[in-house]
Amino acid sequence: MAIITLTTDLGYKDFYQAALKGSILSLMPQANIIDVTHSISAFNILQAAFVLKNAFPYFPKGTVHLIGIDSVYNENTRYLAVKYKDHFFVGSDNGIFSLMFEGNQPEEIVELNIMQDLKFLHFPLTDIFTKASCHIAAGGELKDIGIPVSGLEEKMTLHPVIEKDTIRGSVIYIDSFQNVITNISKELFNKVQQNRAFTLYFRKNETISQLSWHYNEVPEGEKLCLFGISNHLEIAINKGNASGLLGLHLGDIVRVEFK
CATH class of the missing domain: 2.40.30.90 (Bacterial fluorinating enzyme like)
Known part of the structure; x- marks a missing residue:
């Protein structure tokens, strides 16, 4: 059964995470959706990177990890699908990937070119990210939903x-x-x-x-x-x-x- 994990700052009070899960199940009713957490502080990619970096290795290879942190539309931010250590990650190229991978290079990176539904422009999680995650979870290849790119947005952390x-x-x-x-x-x-x-x-x-x-x-x-x-x-x-x-x-x- 396809596994899709969710790491977001959506919280548990509002309907947002329910809408995200519903959009996944509408495309893939058999998906096994696992919450890593929805309690990341708003827009806190450092916190999200730490949590997901320590969680994902415990999942089976081939798991898709949808990251909903600082994902609202921005013309300067790319949406990516990334293969790393036989896991797949879908999210905004806002520095979170470089923080998680700590300088290690992914096996594959594509910039998603899935057509944006304008009614979801402010909430791409239920549109672009969901479609990409379900495509990958169904066994689809990254090259079918994006353009190969090299390099990730770099964010630095304080080192000891x-x-x-x-x-x-x-x-x-x-x-x-x-x-x-x-x-x-x-x-x-x-x-x-x-x-x-x-x-x-x-x-x-x-x-x-x-x-x-x-x-x-x-x-x-x-x-x-x-x-x-x-x-x-x-x-x-x-x-x-x-x-x-x-x-x-x-x-x-x-x-x-x-x-």
């Missing part, structure tokens, strides 16, 4: 800075449990650490000097750090609100010192 025995990173995501996720990857941490002791410094002069394997490794209400499912360094409180209680917000600086 390495200074001798220190990594300076920042908060890039706060999940629904209020766990605080940084841009320090497990690979980078291990590369700099080289089996040395460390101290993680962050807001309010808080520190953590030991990695945990899971959230329940410390007593309830105690802070911890670990590498979660995203393979990025997280700051958490066991069954608590790390972001609120520790005063950590998006963009805040964290520092890891090794000795």
Whole structure:
């Protein structure tokens, strides 16, 4: 059964996501529609890229991922269908693809040339994106719905800075449990650490000097750090609100010192 995932900033209050799903089912009644999330902050491609980058590898190859972030018509923005690691992505070329793929090149990129229905000009998700996603999910080729292009709109993220025995990173995501996720990857941490002791410094002069394997490794209400499912360094409180209680917000600086 064809799988189409949805990642949007449409929320759950209005009829928009229902209209999107209805438009897919009208073209492909047998489609298996999976919500990744509709709770992305409005127009926040950084947040959407982080969520989908960490979610899509768990889906079967051949899955189609429809991305509805900042997709309203703009004469300067291309609509693309992209094949990457045997998955397919449909969305606006607004930088989200470059953020998700982190410099890796897709196998195929086409600029969609599906005729726009003018009554959906302000809501291409239910028109161009839906048609493209259903075409791909049915086994159709990208070249039949678009013109091959090279290159993607580039968006840069802040990368951790390495200074001798220190990594300076920042908060890039706060999940629904209020766990605080940084841009320090497990690979980078291990590369700099080289089996040395460390101290993680962050807001309010808080520190953590030991990695945990899971959230329940410390007593309830105690802070911890670990590498979660995203393979990025997280700051958490066991069954608590790390972001609120520790005063950590998006963009805040964290520092890891090794000795």
